[in-house]
Amino acid sequence: MGVLCDYFVAPSDADAVATLDRAGGPGRPGADGGPAWPTFEAKGVDPFVTAGTLEQIVRGLDEEVDDPDPLATTDGGEGMVVPVSPRLVVALAAADEAALRDAAQAWSCTEELAAWTADDLLPVVRGLADLARQARQTRAGMYCWVSV
Numbered sequence: 528m529g530v531l532c533d534y535f536v537a538p539s540d541a542d543a544v545a546t547l548d549r550a551g552g553p554g555r556p557g558a559d560g561g562p563a564w565p566t567f568e569a570k571g572v573d574p575f576v577t578a579g580t581l582e583q584i585v586r587g588l589d590e591e592v593d594d595p596d597p598l599a600t601t602d603g604g605e606g607m608v609v610p611v612s613p614r615l616v617v618a619l620a621a622a623d624e625a626a627l628r629d630a631a632q633a634w635s636c637t638e639e640l641a642a643w644t645a646d647d648l649l650p651v652v653r654g655l656a657d658l659a660r661q662a663r664q665t666r667a668g669m670y671c672w673v674s675v
Contacts, residue, residue, distance in 0.1 A: 531674040532573055534611065534655060535566040536662045543608050543670040544599045553672045565661050567654035574609040574671035577639050581652070582615040584633045585622060611669040619659035627652045
């Protein structure tokens with residue numbers, strides 16, 4: 528099945544962590560009555576190496592970025608909620624269509640995404656940018672819900 532990575536916007540770290548054990552991820556209402564959050568499913572786009580590489584590309588960095596620390600984990604790390612770098616959120620939110628196309632092209636040339644084409648990745652970059660814009664507009668955080 529692979530690694531499921533649902534990127535989402537939530538008002539706080541506590542709201543994001545509350546989705547950890549949610550069946551179906553953060554885009555579905557919780558059994559406890561918690562709301563569904565705006566979500567973009569990006570299977571295989573992990574919040575560590577893959578998103579870190581995207582951050583390098585979008586921000587024009589030569590050096591690697593630090594991996595984020597999960598806010599919460601479950602089942603020995605098979606489920607987790609990870610914050611998305613605020614710097615990546617700002618960069619994605621500010622990117623225009625040409626920058627998103629360039630990012631998808633560069634991202635498709637990386638080792639971890641060698642099986643993907645720029646055309647495969649452009650909808651992913653656009654989806655993440657849309658979420659980043661929502662996060663910025665609502666002054667919320669952007670997170671990744673991971674299920675292995």
